[in-house]
Amino acid sequence: MHKFANPGQFTKLSTRVLPWTSSFAAVCFLFGLYFGIFDSPADYQQGETVRIMYVHVPAAWMSLLTYSLMAAASASFLIWKHSLADIAARSLAPIGAAFTAITLITGALWGQPMWGTWWVWDARLTSVLVLFFLYLGYMALVNAFDDPEKGSKAAAVLALIGFVNVPIIKFSVDWWNTLHQPASLSRLDAPAIDISMLTPLLFMALAFKLLLISILIIKMRTILIEKRIEAKQLLKSG
Amino acid sequence: MKKFLALVQRDLILVYRSANDAWVVLFFFVIAVTLFPLGIGPDPGVLQQLSGGIIWICALLSAMLSLDGVFQSDFDDGSLDQMILTSYPLELLVLGKCFVHWLTTGFPILLISPVLATMLNMNLDSYSTLLITMLLGTPTISLMGGVGAALVLGSRRSGVLVSLIILPLIIPILIFSVAAINASGEGVEISSAVKLLGALLIISSVFCPWATAATLRHLTN
Numbered sequence: 412m413h414k415f416a417n418p419g420q421f422t423k424l425s426t427r428v429l430p431w432t433s434s435f436a437a438v439c440f441l442f443g444l445y446f447g448i449f450d451s452p453a454d455y456q457q458g459e460t461v462r463i464m465y466v467h468v469p470a471a472w473m474s475l476l477t478y479s480l481m482a483a484a485s486a487s488f489l490i491w492k493h494s495l496a497d498i499a500a501r502s503l504a505p506i507g508a509a510f511t512a513i514t515l516i517t518g519a520l521w522g523q524p525m526w527g528t529w530w531v532w533d534a535r536l537t538s539v540l541v542l543f544f545l546y547l548g549y550m551a552l553v554n555a556f557d558d559p560e561k562g563s564k565a566a567a568v569l570a571l572i573g574f575v576n577v578p579i580i581k582f583s584v585d586w587w588n589t590l591h592q593p594a595s596l597s598r599l600d601a602p603a604i605d606i607s608m609l610t611p612l613l614f615m616a617l618a619f620k621l622l623l624i625s626i627l628i629i630k631m632r633t634i635l636i637e638k639r640i641e642a643k644q645l646l647k648s649g
Numbered sequence: 650m651k652k653f654l655a656l657v658q659r660d661l662i663l664v665y666r667s668a669n670d671a672w673v674v675l676f677f678f679v680i681a682v683t684l685f686p687l688g689i690g691p692d693p694g695v696l697q698q699l700s701g702g703i704i705w706i707c708a709l710l711s712a713m714l715s716l717d718g719v720f721q722s723d724f725d726d727g728s729l730d731q732m733i734l735t736s737y738p739l740e741l742l743v744l745g746k747c748f749v750h751w752l753t754t755g756f757p758i759l760l761i762s763p764v765l766a767t768m769l770n771m772n773l774d775s776y777s778t779l780l781i782t783m784l785l786g787t788p789t790i791s792l793m794g795g796v797g798a799a800l801v802l803g804s805r806r807s808g809v810l811v812s813l814i815i816l817p818l819i820i821p822i823l824i825f826s827v828a829a830i831n832a833s834g835e836g837v838e839i840s841s842a843v844k845l846l847g848a849l850l851i852i853s854s855v856f857c858p859w860a861t862a863a864t865l866r867h868l869t870n
């Protein structure tokens with residue numbers, strides 16, 4: 412892993428990977444949307460609104476996955492002082508915030524016809540809202556210092572502390588009796604979902620993951636290029 | 650222990666010399682609570698229902714106001730660097746600083762909260778619960794706030810920033826405290842919420858000084 416922590420190596424590798432991940436993401440989105448909108452049955456209870464779930468559920472998974480990756484990157488930055496880990500964590504924060512926002516918005520759009528309300532203060536919804544605030548707090552902290560190194564360290568510690576919220580979100584539907592329904596996929600026995608609905612869900616989940624990798628690579632490369640420009644300008648003026 | 654007390658004494662003298670800063674926080678708490686009956690109407694029934702939540706939210710906001718100052722003056726005049734360099738464990742020094750913060754903000758708020766509870770027409774059965782939740786909750790805020798204060802040290806607009814990053818993390822304290830106060834008003838068992846508050850206090854008194862000290866070492870070297 413340490414071999415790829417070199418920015419030059421990363422740039423080389425990412426140049427080769429990016430076209431693949433982005434085109435596969437597009438293909439998966441096409442398949443997922445086709446199955447989700449045209450080739451899957453309406454739910455016997457939820458009707459056509461069940462199709463919102465093909466965006467909502469993968470986005471919710473991504474909001475947790477992105478935070479976990481951000482915490483892992485922050486930890487490796489604090490331990491090994493790899494600047495690339497810091498750049499990864501910085502790039503992941505706005506992506507995760509966007510996924511969380513999508514989760515909250517699609518959830519509200521689904522909740523209005525299904526529960527009769529845009530929003531309820533149950534444990535799952537509240538903890539996801541807190542996750543959104545944690546992303547925003549991270550982004551505010553990382554940019555609040557004149558010395559970017561200090562911002563990176565402070566924000567990395569915050570990301571690790573905020574990680575306590577991730578298991579709370581995951582298990583909130585089991586620990587508390589919430590309006591939000593419990594997990595139907597990640598269970599010990601077979602998933603409680605029909606194959607015709609599972610197909611679009613898994614395609615969308617794969618598409619979101621590939622999208623995350625693609626955006627992450629683009630953002631990290633942008634920051635690396637920005638740093639190089641800055642260094643060159645310093646060299647010129649100095 | 651002697652050094653710990655010496656630090657607490659020093660910080661208390663510092664607060665005493667600029668007593669205005671401590672008063673300001675208490676005044677803010679009183680004024681903020683006063684705004685609620687004016688904003689939502691003076692109906693005693695409504696106020697009784699909301700009293701626990703109002704007092705706790707205002708207590709949280711008042712504590713946030715004073716947090717960015719916990720390490721700021723020591724950071725500005727360089728004595729924080731000296732504290733980090735001493736052989737005495739920084740974790741205990743941090744614990745002392747959080748204790749002083751609680752003694753000068755959380756504790757006065759706790760003392761005055763029954764008076765404000767009367768003005769909000771709180772249920773008589775809830776007073777003891779209010780004091781218990783304050784006694785368990787406000788030190789936890791000071792401990793968790795210490796981490797936030799260390800994180801924003803040297804940043805721009807650190808006062809607002811510390812509230813932004815710490816408030817989401819102390820939401821559990823608010824939830825359990827207000828749940829206990831409301832339950833006691835209805836004569837329901839409160840021990841589970843109070844035990845959770847106690848657990849939060851114990852966990853944060855072990856974990857937070859350590860995290861704060863680690864942050865200070867990272868940020869100041």
